[in-house]
Amino acid sequence: MSGMIDIIIRLTEKDDASQVSACVDSVARERLFLATTKGFSVEETCEFIQFVRNAGGVHLVAVNRGSVVGWCNITPYTFEGLTHCGRLGMGLLPEYRGRGIGKKLLAKALPQAFRNGLERIELEVFASNIVAVRLYQYFGFLEEGRKRKARKLDGMYDDIILFGLLGEECLM
16 A cells, blocks of 8 residues: 555444445455455445444444545344343454554444443454454453354364453453
8 A cells, every 4th residue: 555544433424335345345355354255235234334323333434535444343232131232343454454443443432332331342253363362352352262163264264262341341
């Protein structure tokens, strides 16, 4: 990537759906970081963004000079007895990794999710994604379990690590 970056972290808007869809698809097709290996349609993305917002969750984008380069969502569960919990998902385009943008996304998303009433945030991450594991640990997420050989893709196995963070544990 050439040129300067000028990252803005903000709430996702309906008009961002096309760029968010393309961003998710790009990261998914790397076949390394997301459970899916392809993205979702613009319509599905728009519906998901609206669902997250309506459910009291958080959906943020990282924008560089008008282009969405990453996202972070915390989606509340809707099942009775689990509505105090949310599930975190995030990603960045390759050329924007290693620049502290993921940290900025989480620094804004986590406090907002807890302010919105969530008491627990959880996620799953591939054990091979060491950078993400360290990022979550930085924010106080604790490993709560491990699914051994949970993913088999292209003949390779990977464990899935389960992380959880309670509001009172958040290092913000």
